[in-house]
Amino acid sequence: MRGAKERVAAVEGWFRMDEAEPRLLGVRCRACRTSYFPKESFCRNPSCGAADLEEIPLSRRGKLWSWTDNRYPPPPPFVAKDPFEPYSVAAVLLEAEKMVVLGQVVAGVDAAAFRLGQEMELVLDTLFEDEAKQYIVWKWRPVAA
Amino acid sequence: MARGVAVLGVGMHPWGKWGRSFVEYGVAAARAALKDAGIEWKDVEFVAGGDTIRNGYPGYVAGATFAQALGWTGAQVASTYGACATGAQAIDVARARILAGLCDVALVVGADTTPKGFFAPAGGERPTDPDWLRFRLLGATNPVYFGLYARRRMETFGATNEDFAQVKVKNSRHGLANPNARYRKAVTLDEVMASPVVSDPLRLLDICATSDGGAAVVLTSLDFARRHTTDAVTLAAVSTVTPRFPNTIIEMPNFATDSAASVPAPDVPFKDSIARRAYEAAGVGPEDLDLAEVYDLSTALELDWYENIGIAKPGEAEQLLRDGSTALGGRIPVNPSGGLASFGEAIPAQAIAQLCELTWQLRGEAGGRQVEGAKLGVAVNQGLFGHGSALLAKR
Structure with missing residues (x-):
C-alpha cells in the first residue's frame, strides 16, 4: 500500500489547515477594527495607520458576488494539470467583514447553475501535487440548499 | 480651472505582432510626432518615457532608452510606470513640467513588444508578490x-x-x-x-489581445504652440x-x-x-x-x-x-x-x-x-x- 502524501499549505499562514473547520486568516486593527486579507503589517485605513494588528479567522461562509469559468491553462507559476482541467473562480462577499474574497471553486460544481447571492463556504482542497506532497489551498463550495 | 498644455504633435507606429525591439516602435512614433509638430528632436527639452516591464533593463529606463536612440542631446528625462495607465503618467510628468515653467517642449513616448498568450507575472519565484x-x-x-x-x-x-x-x-x-x-x-x-x-x-x-506598438506626443506650453499654429489641441x-x-x-x-x-x-x-x-x-x-x-x-x-x-x-x-x-x-x-x-x-x-x-x-x-x-x-x-x-x- 502506498503511503498517503504529506499535505502542506500552498502558502504559509493564509489559512487554518483544519479540514473540518477551515478558515482564512486575516488581521484586524486593534485601533479602528478594520479587517484585512491577506495579512498586513500596518493598518491601511488612511485615518488610522496603526501597526497593532491581531490575527483573526474570517467568516467561513459568504454570498456569491460573481464567478467565472476559466477554460485555458494560465501561465506559470500556476501548476496546470496535463491535460488541463478548466476550473471556476468565485468572488464571495463575507457579510460580517464586508469584504469580497476570491477563490477557486471545488471541482465538479457546474458554474452554469450558480445564482448571485447564493451561500458559499470555504473548504480545503488540493491545488497541485508533486511526487512527495499535496499542496493545499482554500476553495469555495456551494452550500447545499 | 486648470491651465492646459498644447498637444503640438502626435505619432504612432502601427500596432501588430511585429516581434522587433520596442525601441524601434518608440523611435518611429517619436519621429512621426516631431514631424507632425514641425519641430526638431534637438528642440525637445524633456523626454518622458513610459516603461515596459517585459523587455529587460532598457524597458525600465524608457525615457533614456528613447533619448539615446534618437541621439543624446542632453535633454532631461523621466521614466514612469503605472501598469496599463503608464502612458498617462508619462504624459502627466511632462505636462506638470511644462506648467511649472521648467520647460516649453516635451516629448512623451511609450512602446512595447509583447509575448504571445496571457500576460504572465514577471519571472522568478516571488511568494510575497x-x-x-x-x-x-x-x-x-x-x-x-x-x-x-x-x-x-x-x-x-x-x-x-x-x-x-x-x-x-x-x-x-x-x-x-x-x-x-x-x-x-x-x-x-x-x-x-x-x-x-x-x-x-x-x-x-x-478579450483584447496583446500587441506590439508605439505612440508619442509632443507637448508644449501654450505660448510655444501659438508661435507654431493658431489652433492647437489643448490637453x-x-x-x-x-x-x-x-x-x-x-x-x-x-x-x-x-x-x-x-x-x-x-x-x-x-x-x-x-x-x-x-x-x-x-x-x-x-x-x-x-x-x-x-x-x-x-x-x-x-x-x-x-x-x-x-x-x-x-x-x-x-x-x-x-x-x-x-x-x-x-x-x-x-x-x-x-x-x-x-x-x-x-x-x-x-x-x-x-x-x-x-x-x-x-x-x-x-x-x-x-x-x-x-x-x-x-x-x-x-x-x-x-x-x-x-x-x-x-x-
Whole structure:
C-alpha cells in the first residue's frame, strides 16, 4: 500500500489547515477594527495607520458576488494539470467583514447553475501535487440548499 | 480651472505582432510626432518615457532608452510606470513640467513588444508578490478578473452575451478606418458568439489581445504652440487618481477587496472617480463630450466605462449601445479608433495612443472614423494596482 502524501499549505499562514473547520486568516486593527486579507503589517485605513494588528479567522461562509469559468491553462507559476482541467473562480462577499474574497471553486460544481447571492463556504482542497506532497489551498463550495 | 498644455504633435507606429525591439516602435512614433509638430528632436527639452516591464533593463529606463536612440542631446528625462495607465503618467510628468515653467517642449513616448498568450507575472519565484501569488494560488489570469466583472454586470443589469459581442462588432467597424490598428476586419455577431469561451461569460473575441506598438506626443506650453499654429489641441486636464479607502470592487491583482465594515465605502467608487477628477479640473461635465476613448480590455468593460465616465446611468449602458449612441454617427461615439478590440494592448503606449486619437479627432484629421465637429474628448484607462487615468482634450 502506498503511503498517503504529506499535505502542506500552498502558502504559509493564509489559512487554518483544519479540514473540518477551515478558515482564512486575516488581521484586524486593534485601533479602528478594520479587517484585512491577506495579512498586513500596518493598518491601511488612511485615518488610522496603526501597526497593532491581531490575527483573526474570517467568516467561513459568504454570498456569491460573481464567478467565472476559466477554460485555458494560465501561465506559470500556476501548476496546470496535463491535460488541463478548466476550473471556476468565485468572488464571495463575507457579510460580517464586508469584504469580497476570491477563490477557486471545488471541482465538479457546474458554474452554469450558480445564482448571485447564493451561500458559499470555504473548504480545503488540493491545488497541485508533486511526487512527495499535496499542496493545499482554500476553495469555495456551494452550500447545499 | 486648470491651465492646459498644447498637444503640438502626435505619432504612432502601427500596432501588430511585429516581434522587433520596442525601441524601434518608440523611435518611429517619436519621429512621426516631431514631424507632425514641425519641430526638431534637438528642440525637445524633456523626454518622458513610459516603461515596459517585459523587455529587460532598457524597458525600465524608457525615457533614456528613447533619448539615446534618437541621439543624446542632453535633454532631461523621466521614466514612469503605472501598469496599463503608464502612458498617462508619462504624459502627466511632462505636462506638470511644462506648467511649472521648467520647460516649453516635451516629448512623451511609450512602446512595447509583447509575448504571445496571457500576460504572465514577471519571472522568478516571488511568494510575497500578489501578482505572482494570484497566478500560483488562484490561476487568476487577467481574463479571469474580466470574467468576474462581466458576470456581475449580467447578473445585476441584465447584460447579455450578445450585448458584449455587439461592442466588438462596433469597435471592429470603427477600426476599419484606422491605419494604425492591428485588426482591420469587420467582425460579425456570429463570429464573436462562435469564438471559444476563455473566461465565461467572455469569449476569445470579447478579450483584447496583446500587441506590439508605439505612440508619442509632443507637448508644449501654450505660448510655444501659438508661435507654431493658431489652433492647437489643448490637453485640458489629466487625472491619475488612485482609489479611496476602502476600495470595495475587487482589483487586479488582489485576492480580496478592502473591508467596508469599519469605514464606509466612499460615495464615489474608484472607477467613477477617474474621469470625474478630469472633468472637475477642466470645469466640464460628461454632457459636454463629443467622443470618448475607453479601455475595452474586454467588451463588457466598455459598457462599465459608459457609466463610469458619466455618459450613462448605472444599468443603462446596454441601452446606449443598442440604440447606436456610441457608434460613429451616434450621439457620443465611443472608441472611434477601434479601441483595444482593434488594437490589442501595447501597455505603455496605450494611453498615449488614446491621446493621439483624441488629437486627430479634434483636428478633424481622423478620416473615415471622424466624429463630425468634435470639440471635446476624454480618454480613460485603468492600470492594475489602482492606477486611474483620464485625459481630457479640447479644441
